[in-house]
Amino acid sequence: xxxxxxxxxxxxxxxxxxxxxxxxxxxxxxxxxxxxxxxxxxxxxxxxxxxxxxxxxxxxxxxxxxxxxxxxxxxxxxxxxxxxxxxxxxxxxxxxxxxxxxxxxxxxxxxxxxxxxxxxxxxxxxxxxxxxxxxxxxxxxxxxxxxxxxxxxxxxxxxxxxxxxxxxxxxxxxxxxxxxxxxxxxxxxxxxxxxxxxxxxxxxxxxxxxxxxxxxxxxxxxxxx
Amino acid sequence: xxxxxxxxxxxxxxxxxxxxxxxxxxxxxxxxxxxxxxxxxxxxxxxxxxxxxxxxxxxxxxxxxxxxxxxxxxxxxxxxxxxxxxxxxxxxxxxx
Numbered sequence: 001x002x003x004x005x006x007x008x009x010x011x012x013x014x015x016x017x018x019x020x021x022x023x024x025x026x027x028x029x030x031x032x033x034x035x036x037x038x039x040x041x042x043x044x045x046x047x048x049x050x051x052x053x054x055x056x057x058x059x060x061x062x063x064x065x066x067x068x069x070x071x072x073x074x075x076x077x078x079x080x081x082x083x084x085x086x087x088x089x090x091x092x093x094x095x096x097x098x099x100x101x102x103x104x105x106x107x108x109x110x111x112x113x114x115x116x117x118x119x120x121x122x123x124x125x126x127x128x129x130x131x132x133x134x135x136x137x138x139x140x141x142x143x144x145x146x147x148x149x150x151x152x153x154x155x156x157x158x159x160x161x162x163x164x165x166x167x168x169x170x171x172x173x174x175x176x177x178x179x180x181x182x183x184x185x186x187x188x189x190x191x192x193x194x195x196x197x198x199x200x201x202x203x204x205x206x207x208x209x210x211x212x213x214x215x216x217x218x219x220x221x222x223x224x225x
Numbered sequence: 226x227x228x229x230x231x232x233x234x235x236x237x238x239x240x241x242x243x244x245x246x247x248x249x250x251x252x253x254x255x256x257x258x259x260x261x262x263x264x265x266x267x268x269x270x271x272x273x274x275x276x277x278x279x280x281x282x283x284x285x286x287x288x289x290x291x292x293x294x295x296x297x298x299x300x301x302x303x304x305x306x307x308x309x310x311x312x313x314x315x316x317x318x319x320x321x
Binding site: 084085099100101154155168169170171176177178 | 226233234237238240241282283284285287
């Protein structure tokens with residue numbers, strides 16, 4: 001990992017502390033030092049098919065809540081999910097999660113810019129409150145992902161139980177997390193967000209189980225192409 | 226596993242919840258006597274029976290009311306606190 005000095009301070013993924021021992025290749029993504037490769041492309045693709053754990057904390061996020069939050073987002077051309085605890089895609093590149101009735105988390109995917117656009121709007125509006133986000137975020141992929149989640153979570157997260165547009169706020173490995181299921185590049189993956197300070201812990205737990213099941217850590221580069 | 230139903234998130238393991246104490250409506254502080262106010266502040270009824278309680282679903286940050294019989298540990302209803310709230314869950318199999 002790059003050594004920072006006073007002139008080149010850059011943010012580091014909240015999960016980085018747990019990844020330092022893995023000899024990963026690091027790169028700046030969205031201005032955040034992120035592990036982009038944990039092995040050769042062949043090794044990572046093989047892990048990804050069985051059980052891959054990827055740190056995507058570097059993706060830009062924006063949180064907003066309040067009685068007028070949905071209206072405020074609609075005025076800024078952000079399509080929001082109609083139902084509580086559901087998610088949708090806005091502008092093709094931004095995940096919009098509706099947490100409960102009146103709180104939203106937006107996450108730009110690799111080419112998205114909605115979060116930066118919203119963050120630049122500093123006008124204060126009654127009943128609209130910005131929620132600072134400091135999440136650790138993960139993508140779980142592969143055929144064994146449900147076996148891992150059954151060890152970590154007491155809810156049934158299989159396809160027939162977790163709807164395609166459903167967001168679940170529950171505990172994963174004992175910590176509060178947001179979970180959803182997504183088709184990403186034709187592949188079914190699970191997305192997990194938790195408080196960034198728990199990121200290294202959750203990474204260690206998930207990678208340990210992934211290795212037991214034949215998978216392992218997968219770098220962000222697998223999803224950038 | 227004990228279960229409780231959050232009115233926003235559905236039925237979850239009790240480990241996801243935090244007990245927030247009994248919900249009690251206080252006397253009108255503008256009209257009540259000092260004795261009534263002191264009784265509200267200092268006195269609690271420990272007798273078992275049907276109680277309204279605050280519960281907190283920690284993964285989502287949702288506070289809600291559960292009506293629970295503290296003798297049988299059966300929850301009859303959970304709902305968000307609010308004048309026009311119809312989002313209640315009744316007849317739960319909670320606290321099995």
